[in-house]
Amino acid sequence: MLDLSEYKALIFDLDGTLVNSMPAHLEAWQHASQIHHFPFDKTWLGSKGGMPSRNIVKLINDRYELTLDPEQVSQTKAQHFATIRDHCELIPATAKLLCDYYNKKKIAIGTGSQRENALKLLQGKSIEHCFDVLISANDVSEHKPHPATFLAAAKALGVSPKQCVVFEDAELGFEAAHRAGMALIKVDKNGQLQSENA
Missing domain, CATH: 3.40.50.1000 (HAD superfamily/HAD-like)
Structure with missing residues (x-):
């Protein structure tokens, strides 16, 4: 104790x-990666726990030299997470x-x-x-x-x-x-x- x-x-x-x-968040990131066409690195994304999704998308842009819209990608991720959060x-x-x-x-x-x-x-x-x-x-x-x-x-x-x-x-x-x-x-x-x- x-x-x-x-x-x-x-x-x-x-x-x-x-x-x-966290498993549900990673599933939601994987879903977003398929919709918005960016690499899904489970370990790397898992290490960003505690960071707002919009900020993570900015890091994804930097890491892969992309121009993703942070608002749009984070919204896609959040919408998918909302469908599975009750299982957490x-x-x-x-x-x-x-x-x-x-x-x-x-x-x-x-x-x-x-x-x-x-x-x-x-x-x-x-x-x-x-x-x-x-x-x-x-x-x-x-x-x-x-x-x-x-x-x-x-x-x-x-x-x-x-x-x-x-x-x-x-x-x-x-x-x-x-x-x-x-x-x-x-x-x-x-x-x-x-x-x-x-």
């Missing part, structure tokens, strides 16, 4: 941390922590997803009421690995960064938590938790 007594606030990433949605399951270890600390500590979501998509994913799992604050890609101008998402969550919760612990599954999120000066608990590919000090 993790000892979180020293922290006033818990900040959860969403995709891959609370909900096992909660990750047991983080879902249990959420239940254990609900109404006991301040809790936020800090995600690179668009607000509408994040809300629908949370509502689909009936956990949207468990959070005091939701910081999405719409709420900050700089995204993970920039610390803005987590710092905005701390500010909205009314706590200092040092009073926060972040739960994250992706490298971009790990860096963002470190840069925010927050403690970090990593969620591995098997949904196991690994504590790490900021």
Whole structure:
């Protein structure tokens, strides 16, 4: 059992941390790659977890010397993801922590997803009421690995960064938590938790 007594606030990433949605996101990227004719590199795209889709399309353009429309491609990806997101399951270890600390500590979501998509994913799992604050890609101008998402969550919760612990599954999120000066608990590919000090 993790000892979180020293922290006033818990900040959860969403995709891959609370909900096992990364396989669905990758399926949606594969669908978008077929529609818009760009290479589908599962490992590379998986490493961009936590980054808004529009930003990923810009990286795809840079990587393959393409001129894809980020808005159009991300919309195609989002539309396909919407058809399969209900099949995504909660990750047991983080879902249990959420239940254990609900109404006991301040809790936020800090995600690179668009607000509408994040809300629908949370509502689909009936956990949207468990959070005091939701910081999405719409709420900050700089995204993970920039610390803005987590710092905005701390500010909205009314706590200092040092009073926060972040739960994250992706490298971009790990860096963002470190840069925010927050403690970090990593969620591995098997949904196991690994504590790490900021």
